[in-house]
Every structure is written in C-alpha cells, then in structure tokens.
C-alpha cells in the first residue's frame with residue numbers, strides 16, 4: 001500500500017478546542033492501530049501509541065514492524081518511546097517522524113524492569129537527562145511536530161513543578177501529568193496537585209488518572225483547568241467513553257470486529273472478496289496479517305466485561321482462537337464481521353512502512369517480542385470481582401441476543 005497519510009497538527013487541537021481535548025492513553029499491548037481506529041469513532045481527539053523501547057526500535061527491523069503500525073486516518077497520533085539517552089530517542093523520533101504527528105518521552109513507567117534500564121519514571125531521578133533528551137530532539141528532528149513528556153507526580157509537588165517549568169524552557173510542546181506518584185498504582189488522582197502544576201506553566205497540560213466516564217473527564221477539566229484529559233483503564237473497558245455512553249455498546253463491539261477483520265486483508269484479498277461477494281461468512285485466519293489473537297481477544301474481554309453474564313465471561317475469556325471467538329460472538333450476540341466499503345477500507349488498512357531510507361547504520365539485535373498474556377490481563381480476568389447486578393447484566397445480555 002503506497003504511503004499517504006492524513007496529517008493533523010496536535011497543538012492546534014489544544015488551541016481550537018472549546019472544551020478539552022480527549023486523549024486515549026499510551027498502553028503497552030493495547031493502544032495499537034485497531035484500537036486507535038475504534039476510539040476515534042467515539043470522539044477521541046488524540047491517540048498515543050503504546051510505549052516502544054527506543055533502542056530496540058532503532059536497532060531491529062522486527063521491532064519496528066511489530067511495535068508500530070498506522071493507517072491513513074491514524075492522525076493525530078503521538079508515538080511514545082522509552083529511552084534513557086538522547087541519541088536513542090532522537091534516532092527513533094527521526095525514524096518515525098514521517099508516520100506520526102509527535103513523539104513522547106515516557107517518564108512514568110514505574111515497573112522494576114524499567115527502573116533497571118533507567119527508563120520510565122527512573123528518568124525523573126535525573127531530570128537533567130530528560131531536559132537534554134527534549135532539547136536534542138527539538139534541535140535535531142526537522143519535521144515540525146510535537147515533542148511531549150508523560151510523567152507522574154513526584155512525592156514533592158515543588159519538584160514536579162520545577163521539572164515541568166524546566167521542560168517548558170527546553171521547548172516541550174505539551175506535558176501529560178498522571179496525578180499519582182510511582183507508589184500509588186490505584187486510587188484517586190491528586191487533582192489539586194495537577195491544578196497547581198497547570199497554573200505554573202504555559203504550555204498545554206493533559207491530566208490523567210482515575211477517570212472512568214465523560215462526566216469524570218468534565219470534572220477533571222473543570223477542577224484542574226487542563227486543556228486535555230487522558231484516559232487509560234476506563235477506555236479499555238468502554239471505548240465509547242468520550243462520546244458520553246456509560247457502557248460499551250454492542251455497536252462498538254461490532255465496530256471492533258469489523259476494524260480487526262478488515263485490517264487483516266490485503267487490498268488484493270479485499271478486491272477478491274468484494275467481487276466474489278464472498279462476504280456472507282467472513283473469517284479471520286488463525287495467523288492473520290497485522291493482528292495478534294491477543295490484541296483481538298483481550299480488547300473483547302475488556303469490552304464485554306459488563307455485557308456478558310459471569311458464566312458466559314468465563315467461557316469467553318478462555319477462548320484461544322479467532323474462529324472460536326467469532327463463533328461465540330455470532331451465537332451469543334448475533335455479531336459477524338463486515339467488509340468495509342472501498343473508501344473506508346482504503347483509509348483504514350494498515351500501511352507498509354519502509355524505514356530503510358532513514359536508517360544509517362542498522363545493526364539487527366535480538367528483539368524480545370512478548371507473546372504471553374501479560375500481568376494486566378491476568379489480573380483483570382481473575383473473577384474475584386463479582387458484579388453485584390448480575391441479574392441486570394443477564395437482562396441486557398438476553399436483550400442483545402434477541
């Protein structure tokens with residue numbers, strides 16, 4: 001597919017927005033191209049890619065192909081990198097620049113492995129390094145696009161403010177602030193602290209943490225005055241969140257399977273299917289292009305959390321193949337994948353990216369591609385959380401299957 005993408009200026013979003021900019025959080029394994037396409041259908045203004053290790057991205061073609069995909073309509077999109085030095089970050093930014101609208105430096109990941117590598121929130125212990133990375137990127141990436149930082153609150157609010165002010169002096173385009181410290185995994189975000197930071201800087205601030213619905217976004221915006229509100233967990237469970245619906249709709253589940261199905265088709269295959277009218281019973285092959293089973297299934301598990309009754313969820317969550325998932329959706333919710341019309345297909349199909357033109361000295365490294373279920377998913381799928389409204393859910397479920 002010849003590369004030709006729509007381009008949107010991220011900063012103009014903040015300038016033009018009457019209310020606040022709605023932002024889908026960077027999420028490893030999850031905020032990939034298909035999910036970004038889905039949330040854009042539901043009022044999401046700005047999407048982040050999952051965090052990508054900048055050094056692997058620079059050194060491994062496999063990493064580049066696995067970690068970032070895009071399509072014509074995937075804009076505005078910010079690609080987030082984890083890096084512990086300016087050289088890796090700048091090289092990764094230069095590689096991806098033609099295919100995105102901005103790059104972001106992860107200064108929030110609290111996991112032990114990140115600390116060991118000196119990336120994520122470990123960077124906050126050496127702010128000079130962060131300033132250097134932002135400055136170098138500003139100086140060396142020629143394309144006009146945004147350079148942003150996503151960080152957490154430090155224990156000391158004054159220090160948080162100092163870092164944000166300094167980042168502004170280095171030319172950062174905007175900052176995202178997760179209103180929890182690295183030791184606070186859950187619980188409410190510190191709204192007052194975010195507000196204090198917002199009042200101390202002039203560049204746009206996106207606030208993040210603990211928002212689960214559109215009212216929560218509005219409250220966050222009103223209380224902090226931030227120009228953007230970012231949501232992670234809430235949008236996984238309910239991708240329609242920014243459009244005001246409080247639960248995932250069946251139409252959204254339908255859109256998800258359509259997006260995933262169409263993203264696995266080459267243009268050639270698409271044309272054959274359209275011409276032969278073989279669109280009655282679409283299937284996703286077990287090893288499709290551009291899509292992993294995990295990505296497809298995990299998102300459905302999250303979305304169906306409040307749609308399926310518990311006994312059905314147990315069955316659904318344990319499914320292991322595309323065919324069994326599609327069969328389940330057809331039998332239980334009456335859903336089957338649909339082929340897009342030609343224009344939608346062309347705008348949504350995954351584009352080939354040729355990074356070779358931009359590579360100077362590529363030395364292939366062993367790149368670790370994590371294929372296990374992941375801790376986040378395993379924890380989500382423990383059934384310790386019994387829904388108290390089991391009966392209501394059953395009713396919704398039987399309505400949707402009529």
Ligand SMILES: Cc1cc2nc3c(=O)[nH]c(=O)nc-3n(C[C@H](O)[C@H](O)[C@H](O)COP(=O)(O)O)c2cc1C
Pocket residue numbers: 025026027028029030049050051080106108109150178208209210211230231232233234376
């Ligand atoms: C599954 C998952 C993956 C995440 N991956 C990333 C990531 O790649 N980069 C990042 O900066 N934050 C990541 N986060 C943190 C979120 O971006 C966000 O800051 C955090 O979840 C708080 O927002 P929430 O309360 O709306 O979920 C991740 C969170 C989750 C739940």
